[in-house]
Amino acid sequence: MTAGSSRPTLAPPTSRPVLKVERLAVAYGDFQVLWDVSLEVRQGEIVALLGPNGAGKSTLLNSVSGLIGPRSGRIEFDGRRIDGLKAHARVALGLAHVLERRRLFPRLTVRQNLLLGAYHAAAKPHRAESLARVEALFPRLRERRNQAAHTLSGGEQQMVAIARGLMARPRLLLVDEPTLGLAPRVVTDILDVLRRINGEQGVTLLFIEQNLDLALSVADRAYILESGHLLLGGTADEVRASAEVRRVFLGL
């Protein structure tokens, strides 16, 4: 994997924040997962969320998309406070979430899965156009459109999950560990897809990845969570150069 191949940054550092998370605390009962986490994602960026298992990465995405309510803190999308909104209302505003482990409807066909991504009122009228767009992005999903989702390979299923997220016509797409359990060659394909979604479709991305090199080969910036606390955030180069990384990931 080429580590130093950071792409030319599309987003100037001054572009406005699409997502702003401020002092977020999240708990499941007394099982607290996030403490005082603040971060932002700017228009056009690809931002990686990094950290060991159990650091709170998925919980952070789940609270941004509205699957879990925060205990305290605030979340803004496009300058508007959204932490009190239901998940479906956030989708309608332009925020879609591709869940960990893909969560496809296994017995439905690829195309049926995709169409369900365009369920909300703002996306439904554009279904045909959205479908043409994602099938152009993922030609293989067009070839396999009538196959039941569970018959696809892991990498293809991940593509369906991402494409289904795009069917909602989001401006910000949250992607939870798209490379989970995939072979290295397929991982490369998936990361390529993320670059294209951002570069060709102009979608801002916040994604989770466990492998640091892979994440930083795609991301403009990254944040590292450790045991529910935000440890550091910075450009891909700054994160790569941080001495904290070995301590967090390897205990050194």
Add this chain to the structure above:
Amino acid sequence: MDTGVDHPGRQARDGVAGTSSLLEVRDVTKRFGGLVANQAISFDVAPGEIVGVIGPNGAGKSTLFDVVTGFYRPDVGDIRFAGETLTGLRPDQINRRGIGRTFQKLRPFNGMTVRENVTVGALLRTASVSAARGEADRCLALVGLSDKARAFARELSTGQRKRLEMARAMATRPRLLMLDEVTGGVDQRSIPDLVALIGRLRDEGVTLIVIEHNMRVIMSVATRIIALHLGEKIADGPPTEVVRDRRLVEAYLGASYL
């Protein structure tokens, strides 16, 4: 507790003390459809070790626990405990042979008191309720929960429920205890106490296998680390060597960190 492991003390000629292993995992493969969760995994655990199991999400750690404790049957391979095969045995039969475990998702009996929860564990070893209660009280003292004995399990905090699970497992008098995620979701301030508790369990004569994501915790408690990645064992050895292992660094950070 019987801590003397009944190995005959015969040293294998090549220096590998094969007969002194408490647990032997041989070529274990477990698939779920097309997903290979464990791929030809082999390792031995000797009495008195604290083995840490690490690996990225989806590496196959919990599946390995489930295979060893009989929740899943391996597709291929054999697991032996104290020289006897476990393959095909039910979880309760494996527990009775001396392997206890806790779960990543805590599963206390919420409507029972803390003491009753642990007594249930002790009843695996004795038919006498009063003896089981005595054993429960001993285990609660061991994990530092004596003052909560009369509380209902549902009233406990996450950290306390983790201790309860450990007490309940200890009450089954295991020779090998498998702990799945000791510090997950626990306030950072309670982590040192949980680390100390793992040491106390070892001092009780119990051999431990621990899944843990907090690398500082695992480095401080484990005498040995096994690393899994994409279902395969990629490293196995002393903690300071394993975290410098080429395949491990690649899996966690990537080749540029070598």
